[in-house]
Amino acid sequence: MELYVHIPFCKRKCRYCSFVSFTEKAAEHEAYINLLLKEAELRAEEADEKITTIYLGGGTPSLLSSRLLEKLIRGLNSIFNLDSVSEFTSEANPGTVTEDWLEKAAELGVNRISFGMQASQDSLLCILGRIHRQDEVFHSMELARQAGFKNINLDLIFGIPTQTEDDWTQTLLTALSLHPEHISAYGLIPEEGTPLFNDLRMNRLQLPDADMERNMYSKAVSLLHSYGLQRYEISNFARPGCECMHNIGYWTQVPYIGIGISAASMTGFRSLPDGISYSRSTNPCSWADYRSMILGKKLPVPEVISPKEARFESVMLGFRMADGINEDTFMRMHKVSLEDCYGEKLHKYCENGLIIQEGHHWRMSERGFDIQNTILSDLMDDSFN
Numbered sequence: 257m258e259l260y261v262h263i264p265f266c267k268r269k270c271r272y273c274s275f276v277s278f279t280e281k282a283a284e285h286e287a288y289i290n291l292l293l294k295e296a297e298l299r300a301e302e303a304d305e306k307i308t309t310i311y312l313g314g315g316t317p318s319l320l321s322s323r324l325l326e327k328l329i330r331g332l333n334s335i336f337n338l339d340s341v342s343e344f345t346s347e348a349n350p351g352t353v354t355e356d357w358l359e360k361a362a363e364l365g366v367n368r369i370s371f372g373m374q375a376s377q378d379s380l381l382c383i384l385g386r387i388h389r390q391d392e393v394f395h396s397m398e399l400a401r402q403a404g405f406k407n408i409n410l411d412l413i414f415g416i417p418t419q420t421e422d423d424w425t426q427t428l429l430t431a432l433s434l435h436p437e438h439i440s441a442y443g444l445i446p447e448e449g450t451p452l453f454n455d456l457r458m459n460r461l462q463l464p465d466a467d468m469e470r471n472m473y474s475k476a477v478s479l480l481h482s483y484g485l486q487r488y489e490i491s492n493f494a495r496p497g498c499e500c501m502h503n504i505g506y507w508t509q510v511p512y513i514g515i516g517i518s519a520a521s522m523t524g525f526r527s528l529p530d531g532i533s534y535s536r537s538t539n540p541c542s543w544a545d546y547r548s549m550i551l552g553k554k555l556p557v558p559e560v561i562s563p564k565e566a567r568f569e570s571v572m573l574g575f576r577m578a579d580g581i582n583e584d585t586f587m588r589m590h591k592v593s594l595e596d597c598y599g600e601k602l603h604k605y606c607e608n609g610l611i612i613q614e615g616h617h618w619r620m621s622e623r624g625f626d627i628q629n630t631i632l633s634d635l636m637d638d639s640f641n
């Protein structure tokens with residue numbers, strides 16, 4: 257089982273960001289930590305398995321003071337049994353992270369840091385509305401290594417307006433020069449309602465075209481591979497043994513408890529005659545609603561995921577992974593074979609070279625990854641008709 261903790265504070269809102277985070281609540285950090293710990297108490301009985309990974313995401317967890325970070329982690333430790341945690345990640349932003357914070361995080365058991373580097377050109381960081389500049393990434397990496405972190409991720413973005421293929425190659429090379437154990441490379445998705453989306457709609461900025469974006473993605477796959485970072489999920493690359501266990505858990509339907517504003521939980525797994533079923537719930541996204549829910553000692557009403565939906569989720573998430581879906585694991589989990597559920601279409605995609613079957617694994621080919629959404633919606637039709 258996994259634990260996710262949402263820290264919804266940011267110094268300034270990035271221009272593309274649609275995550276739930278607030279810039280004006282610095283005075284309320286401690287009140288929020290108190291609410292998180294209250295929620296953890298309310299959810300304690302959902303932790304019916306050992307917790308193996310923790311992820312502090314956001315927002316910007318590195319905006320919390322060291323004292324509040326300590327209060328949070330010690331509090332979680334007193335509520336949940338965290339003895340089996342082997343991976344404990346915190347996101348951190350260059351431009352907010354300090355030596356003191358990193359040392360405290362390491363002392364409290366955080367053993368993996370994920371930095372939002374995004375790009376190596378200050379002009380692109382400006383377009384994204386990031387608060388940091390490239391030299392702060394170098395400095396933050398150095399501080400993290402000095403604090404003893406041996407597992408560091410850098411998040412990168414491609415497909416940024418005005419970004420050229422050379423810019424992207426330079427970003428990849430700069431990131432690689434810092435020797436991270438893990439890199440996440442995401443294509444920019446302009447979310448409606450963000451300032452960047454409005455600039456695009458008003459033609460003040462343009463996105464790179466689809467071909468250029470595809471080239472950028474291919475460049476990431478080949479360059480990172482040549483430096484020893486293997487793609488293990490469509491957007492994630494790692495040195496062997498440094499894959500993010502928390503995210504792998506998510507893609508393989510390991511139960512998780514999420515606490516904090518907007519956090520989702522997936523718990524209550526049950527084995528039924530026709531497969532598995534579980535519950536999913538999402539906390540409110542507004543501060544006021546979250547606060548009143550927790551103070552009222554309530555939790556959101558969960559949605560029950562049926563065996564049929566659970567099967568499709570396995571396919572949707574499994575095909576994101578480079579290894580794809582193991583048919584034995586699928587059978588064990590869902591009590592029906594992958595072939596019986598999706599065989600006809602899977603074989604058709606195999607013939608077209610979009611899906612590859614190797615031994616007991618079914619995975620997307622390079623061309624399949626390119627049109628993954630189309631393939632998944634086609635498979636979804638089979639699931640729900």
Ligand code: SF4
Nearest residue numbers: 266269270273314315
């Ligand atoms: S740092 Fe992350 S969460 Fe905060 S505004 Fe930027 S993208 Fe959003």
